[in-house]
Structure formats: structure tokens, C-alpha cells
Amino acid sequence: SQELEQSPQSLIVQEGKNLTINCTSSKTLYGLYWYKQKYGEGLIFLMMLQKGGEEKSHEKITAKLDEKKQQSSLHITASQPSHAGIYLCGADSNSGNTPLVFGKGTRLSVIA
Amino acid sequence: NAGVTQTPKFQVLKTGQSMTLQCAQDMNHEYMSWYRQDPGMGLRLIHYSVGAGITDQGEVPNGYNVSRSTTEDFPLRLLSAAPSQTSVYFCASSRGLGPEAFFGQGTRLTVV
Numbered sequence: 001s002q003e004l005e006q007s008p009q010s011l012i013v014q015e016g017k018n019l020t021i022n023c024t025s026s027k028t029l030y031g032l033y034w035y036k037q038k039y040g041e042g043l044i045f046l047m048m049l050q051k052g053g054e055e056k057s058h059e060k061i062t063a064k065l066d067e068k069k070q071q072s073s074l075h076i077t078a079s080q081p082s083h084a085g086i087y088l089c090g091a092d093s094n095s096g097n098t099p100l101v102f103g104k105g106t107r108l109s110v111i112a
Numbered sequence: 113n114a115g116v117t118q119t120p121k122f123q124v125l126k127t128g129q130s131m132t133l134q135c136a137q138d139m140n141h142e143y144m145s146w147y148r149q150d151p152g153m154g155l156r157l158i159h160y161s162v163g164a165g166i167t168d169q170g171e172v173p174n175g176y177n178v179s180r181s182t183t184e185d186f187p188l189r190l191l192s193a194a195p196s197q198t199s200v201y202f203c204a205s206s207r208g209l210g211p212e213a214f215f216g217q218g219t220r221l222t223v224v
Binding site for chain 2: 001033035040041042043044045048088090098099100101102103104105
């Protein structure tokens, strides 16, 4: 079965600093999804990447998909306290017949 | 538009009790899923459904039952609650297995 490994597991950054979260798949990526979860709440969809080399941005968050490396990265520029939360990557399974498999998440804290 | 609604938000059960976690969506999505989220384990798929009358097991189905009699509802039943089922449960729905999934706010369950 497909497994997703996220790194780092947790991250504390100073407000205004840039940061990167990585998601590496054990198998070929057919679709990669990034979600954000605020503490104690549900998951909010951020963006979806489907093609190798694809890059998408939403406000100060940019995600890229490296199909050859079976990896995606999420980059936040000039972090703000509103960026704090848990970031999870999810992926389509090989068969495409089951719901998303998720990584264990990266807990981001942004301090003033 | 309510999206995905889960009830209750919090529940405490005694070992051996049974209960049903409710999930309803008003987006006419065919696909619905149940996940559990535990510290250090990420989101794990319990059961899912690709349409009314069709359900299948995910990664951790033991101790849980589901049914899908309507497109809108996908209840999760705990037959005989165990402390190992203490977790946060999330319901999700999507138009298909490719497009992004929409998540409910979660049900925090404690089994004592």
C-alpha cells in the first residue's frame, strides 16, 4: 500500500520567516493534495497537484510536485500566525479506487 | 451550504457501549469516507462508500460498521466500544476519488 512520509514532523518558525514542508511517497504519485488543519478542527483543502513539475500558489503558499522523486513540497513565504496548524499531504492510491492516503502531518507553529 | 456535518462533536462512552456517529453532506457527492486521527498516526481510513448501497473497508475497519442507504448520509457504528477506539473521527465527501475531499469538523470520542 502507498505510504506518505512528511518532514519535518513539527516546525517552529519566527513570524516573517520562510519554511518548507516535504511529502515523499513510497509509490508513484498520481495526484497529491495538501490540506491544512487548525487545532481541533477539520481539514481545509489547499491545493491539488497532478502533473510532474506542476506548481500552484495560493496567497503565500506554493506547492510543487516532483513526479520523478515521488515528492511534493509546500513552501510558505513570510509566515504569519494565521499559517499555524497541521499540514497534511494526501495522495491517490495506485488503483485510484480508494480514498486518499494521508501522511502523518507537519505541525507548524509561528511565533512573534 | 452546510457542506459535511458531523454529530456529535464530543462523546464519552463506557467500554462495551455502542453508538453511531452521524455524517451528512448536502453537496450530492457520491463518495464518502470515514477516517480516524490519532497522535503520531495521521489519518487512517476506516470505511468508505462510492455510492448509495456500496461500502468497502479501509485500513482499520475492525470494530466499526457502516451503511449507505442514501447519498446524503453515511453513519459509522461502533458495535462495542473499546478504549482503543478513543480518537477523533472525520467524515469526508467528494464528487469522485480524484477531486478534493471536503471534511466535517470531526467527532472527538473518548472511551473509558
